[in-house]
Amino acid sequence: MDKLKQKKMEKTLSCNSSRRRFLQGLLATGALATMPIGLLQPMLAEAKELFSDADYQIFRNACPRNCFDSCSLKTFVKDGVVEFVEGSPESTYTAGGLCVKGYSYPRRVYSPDRIKYPMVQVGRGSGNWKRVSWEEAIDRIAQKILKIKELDGNLLGLGLDKYSGNFGITHYGVEGMMSSLGYTTRFAGTPCWPAGIDAQNYDMGDMWTNDPEDMVKSKYIIVWGGNPAWCSVHSMKYIYEARRKGAKLVVIDPVLTQTAAKADLYIRPHTSTDGALALGMARHLIDKGMVDQEFVSKHAVGFDAFKKYLKEKVSVEWAAAETGVSAAMIRHLAEEFATADPATIWIGYGMQRHANGGSMVRAIDALVAMTGNIGKEGGGARYGHLRTWGFNYNAMVMSPPEGSKGIVGGGPAKGDFHFGGDEATTYSNRNFNMNQAARDILAQKESPLRMLWVACRNPMSQNQNTALMKKAYDSIEAVVVVDQFFTKTVEQADIVLPHTTLFEEYNVNVGYWHYWMALNEQAIKPMYEAKSDVQIAALLSARMNKLAPGSCTFPLETDTRVWMEKEFNQGIHDLFGIKSWKDLKKGPKKAKLASSASWHDRKFKTPSGKYEFFSSLAAEHGHAALPEYRPKRAATAPLRVITPHSKFSLHSQFQNLDYMADFNPEPFVYVHPTTAAAKGIADGQQVRVFNSLGEVRLKARLTGNVPTQVLVMYEQWFKDSNFLVQKIIDDTPADMGAYKTGAPGTAVHDQFADIEKA
Ligand SMILES: Nc1nc2c(c(=O)[nH]1)N[C@H]1C(S)=C(S)[C@@H](COP(=O)(O)OP(=O)(O)OC[C@H]3O[C@@H](n4cnc5c(=O)[nH]c(N)nc54)[C@H](O)[C@@H]3O)O[C@H]1N2
Numbered sequence: 001m002d003k004l005k006q007k008k009m010e011k012t013l014s015c016n017s018s019r020r021r022f023l024q025g026l027l028a029t030g031a032l033a034t035m036p037i038g039l040l041q042p043m044l045a046e047a048k049e050l051f052s053d054a055d056y057q058i059f060r061n062a063c064p065r066n067c068f069d070s071c072s073l074k075t076f077v078k079d080g081v082v083e084f085v086e087g088s089p090e091s092t093y094t095a096g097g098l099c100v101k102g103y104s105y106p107r108r109v110y111s112p113d114r115i116k117y118p119m120v121q122v123g124r125g126s127g128n129w130k131r132v133s134w135e136e137a138i139d140r141i142a143q144k145i146l147k148i149k150e151l152d153g154n155l156l157g158l159g160l161d162k163y164s165g166n167f168g169i170t171h172y173g174v175e176g177m178m179s180s181l182g183y184t185t186r187f188a189g190t191p192c193w194p195a196g197i198d199a200q201n202y203d204m205g206d207m208w209t210n211d212p213e214d215m216v217k218s219k220y221i222i223v224w225g226g227n228p229a230w231c232s233v234h235s236m237k238y239i240y241e242a243r244r245k246g247a248k249l250v251v252i253d254p255v256l257t258q259t260a261a262k263a264d265l266y267i268r269p270h271t272s273t274d275g276a277l278a279l280g281m282a283r284h285l286i287d288k289g290m291v292d293q294e295f296v297s298k299h300a301v302g303f304d305a306f307k308k309y310l311k312e313k314v315s316v317e318w319a320a321a322e323t324g325v326s327a328a329m330i331r332h333l334a335e336e337f338a339t340a341d342p343a344t345i346w347i348g349y350g351m352q353r354h355a356n357g358g359s360m361v362r363a364i365d366a367l368v369a370m371t372g373n374i375g376k377e378g379g380g381a382r383y384g385h386l387r388t389w390g391f392n393y394n395a396m397v398m399s400p401p402e403g404s405k406g407i408v409g410g411g412p413a414k415g416d417f418h419f420g421g422d423e424a425t426t427y428s429n430r431n432f433n434m435n436q437a438a439r440d441i442l443a444q445k446e447s448p449l450r451m452l453w454v455a456c457r458n459p460m461s462q463n464q465n466t467a468l469m470k471k472a473y474d475s476i477e478a479v480v481v482v483d484q485f486f487t488k489t490v491e492q493a494d495i496v497l498p499h500t501t502l503f504e505e506y507n508v509n510v511g512y513w514h515y516w517m518a519l520n521e522q523a524i525k526p527m528y529e530a531k532s533d534v535q536i537a538a539l540l541s542a543r544m545n546k547l548a549p550g551s552c553t554f555p556l557e558t559d560t561r562v563w564m565e566k567e568f569n570q571g572i573h574d575l576f577g578i579k580s581w582k583d584l585k586k587g588p589k590k591a592k593l594a595s596s597a598s599w600h601d602r603k604f605k606t607p608s609g610k611y612e613f614f615s616s617l618a619a620e621h622g623h624a625a626l627p628e629y630r631p632k633r634a635a636t637a638p639l640r641v642i643t644p645h646s647k648f649s650l651h652s653q654f655q656n657l658d659y660m661a662d663f664n665p666e667p668f669v670y671v672h673p674t675t676a677a678a679k680g681i682a683d684g685q686q687v688r689v690f691n692s693l694g695e696v697r698l699k700a701r702l703t704g705n706v707p708t709q710v711l712v713m714y715e716q717w718f719k720d721s722n723f724l725v726q727k728i729i730d731d732t733p734a735d736m737g738a739y740k741t742g743a744p745g746t747a748v749h750d751q752f753a754d755i756e757k758a
């Protein structure tokens with residue numbers, strides 16, 4: 001760190017208590033490994049003396065972001081102000097520490113950039129926002145909804161785009177709000193992990209992962225296309241502990257990530273070729289007779305067919321040519337993996353965001369299965385789970401008003417909890433593909449999408465092909481966004497409604513990686529005029545019924561403690577060993593697991609009840625029945641582009657805060673020096689990254705951490721910046737995802753562009 005930066009850091013460290021604790025937290029947990037701890041240690045010691053628990057009201061909170069770690073927090077409040085946050089010590093997973101984003105929360109609450117009041121934009125994109133009262137904003141929205149019904153005879157012209165802004169259980173009230181108005185248009189699918197979900201469902205009948213805390217028992221850990229050092233910091237301690245006990249860590253990623261930097265062995269395949277790598281390893285294990293015969297004969301079906309496929313179509317040399325990893329290395333890796341017991345593979349979500357992503361996951365699953373590592377503590381094909389999500393989803397399930405019309409004969413839609421009853425067999429919601437939202441919006445001729453409600457979601461930032469998205473939004477008569485900041489989507493809205501932060505409401509959160517549940521208490525009063533999604537829905541309901549009695553069934557109760565009460569059931573209570581959500585006031589709780597291993601009884605949920613190397617269901621859905629290699633997508637421009645997740649942001653969140661700008665002030669495109677030299681590009685030079693969709697202008701950073709044929713930019717939102725990776729990323733789908741999530745995944749890392757000096 002240079003002198004200037006150090007001076008700045010010293011200054012900011014001493015500026016105020018929340019800032020001070022932010023930095024202190026980072027240092028104490030090493031969440032920001034790049035900081036010179038030695039230099040700041042004295043200030044830390046001084047800071048520590050300034051804080052005593054007795055001076056604070058302490059609340060329980062839960063980070064509701066879409067993240068592996070779903071942390072439980074302790075929030076320190078003085079005079080009604082959140083001064084700082086810490087990780088809960090009671091959760092062995094959070095273990096008292098947070099990530100850099102978590103420690104920045106107080107700044108998020110008190111950021112001067114927060115949306116404070118309902119506002120109306122005069123001319124989308126103009127920035128000409130006028131403050132209006134809640135009453136006026138809600139009245140405008142209600143009038144518009146009634147108008148749509150009058151024009152079309154149904155509400156399919158009203159759409160909801162919601163995803164992962166807040167995974168708190170009462171936020172499903174947003175879906176409930178839509179159902180309570182009638183049959184509407186929904187955006188089905190997820191931009192995140194669908195291809196891998198389907199892959200694991202074909203292989204094992206469900207997505208289910210070992211407890212991450214049992215990685216300490218592993219003897220061999222492969223992190224394959226994931227970057228937990230940034231995206232799951234709390235998992236790293238288990239990996240380190242396993243290594244201390246002698247385990248080997250292998251990272252497979254085209255980019256030399258911070259996780260790769262911690263590995264014993266780093267392997268760099270060409271992007272989109274991991275399937276070939278896994279199959280090449282599998283072929284070698286067959287040649288060497290290093291297969292767990294008991295598992296493949298007793299607990300699996302189709303292994304002989306898989307073996308036949310490997311012998312006929314796959315060789316180690318072929319895999320080497322396809323992946324760029326040497327044949328010797330493929331053999332070595334296969335043998336080490338098969339010999340270690342237990343051995344595990346963490347299948348990253350990044351790896352399956354490819355046109356052949358689901359197939360790659362199936363090939364990797366097969367490798368874990370044939371070595372007998374499925375159902376073992378410390379083993380497993382780790383991907384994710386929803387085993388702790390057995391809530392009632394009352395918030396989501398609302399009856400439509402009498403006489404509502406929707407898609408005739410549509411039947412219940414996938415991912416839509418609102419079905420059952422006679423009417424649902426006659427009418428249903430209309431589903432668009434979330435990952436190709438723009439196409440579906442523009443293609444609709446009947447009941448066109450007239451009004452869009454966006455909550456817990458930032459599509460103009462997170463959806464691909466910005467130009468097409470803009471065109472789709474331009475075709476919508478009214479866009480309402482509920483958010484905390486003036487995001488890229490808010491820029492394209494007519495009305496924005498201010499949302500509370502997690503500290504301003506009650507809620508409860510579980511995870512899709514670990515097995516903990518945490519309560520989120522209201523720690524402070526709502527800031528400015530901010531309201532929660534449920535409060536907004538209740539306001540809308542009241543207004544709708546005033547204007548047109550019986551037009552909305554959403555209840556007027558807005559205390560989310562009452563809502564939470566209705567979400568819990570005996571199953572959840574038993575799983576976590578609690579009697580009520582109130583027990584979580586004592587601290588987060590972990591699910592009682594029969595074993596830390598998923599599939600520990602080897603009773604799979606596939607049609608055969610066994611692990612399916614050969615899946616008839618996959619074939620029925622138009623895929624190969626076997627985990628066959630699916631070639632990579634044909635290039636559409638000279639270089640490959642990867643746009644993964646950053647340490648300093650969670651998608652479009654956090655990087656916009658000034659706390660983060662201090663650490664990471666601007667975006668870069670990371671280019672290999674050889675590629676840069678060929679284009680005459682120097683380090684730090686302004687460049688344009690472009691393809692047929694558009695261009696992104698930013699500075700280049702030259703680094704050998706990326707391969708010669710790959711450009712890397714991180715998907716992030718910098719305040720007051722035009723930077724947006726989606727301008728050059730298209731909406732090509734992944735091969736799988738439609739089965740379990742209602743739409744295929746999106747191939748965001750399977751992209752192409754060129755680069756030149758700007
Ligand atoms: N700090 C932070 N944490 C996060 C998030 C965040 O935005 N920031 N997001 C959260 C969410 S929603 C998710 S889904 C997860 C994502 O967690 P991860 O899956 O760990 O993260 P990604 O950044 O999507 O991708 C991981 C890696 O995949 C690599 N990759 C891309 N293509 C290929 C390929 O063809 N082969 C191989 N082997 N590797 C490839 C990329 O280079 C990248 O290093 O993290 C969660 N946690």
Ligand SMILES: Nc1nc2c(c(=O)[nH]1)N[C@H]1C(S)=C(S)[C@@H](COP(=O)(O)OP(=O)(O)OC[C@H]3O[C@@H](n4cnc5c(=O)[nH]c(N)nc54)[C@H](O)[C@@H]3O)O[C@H]1N2
Nearest residue numbers: 163164165166191192455456457458462482643651652748
């Ligand atoms: N190029 C590229 N694109 C990607 C990815 C990639 O790796 N590369 N990753 C993909 C992945 S894995 C994911 S998960 C998606 C994420 O896609 P999104 O879920 O759209 O991502 P976020 O940027 O987190 O946007 C959430 C928004 O919700 C707001 N919000 C937060 N809390 C609340 C709340 O309580 N109520 C309401 N109403 N709003 C709230 C936040 O301020 C934020 O604007 O992006 C995908 N897009």
Ligand SMILES: [Mo]
Nearest residue numbers: 066191192193
């Ligand atoms: Mo995600």
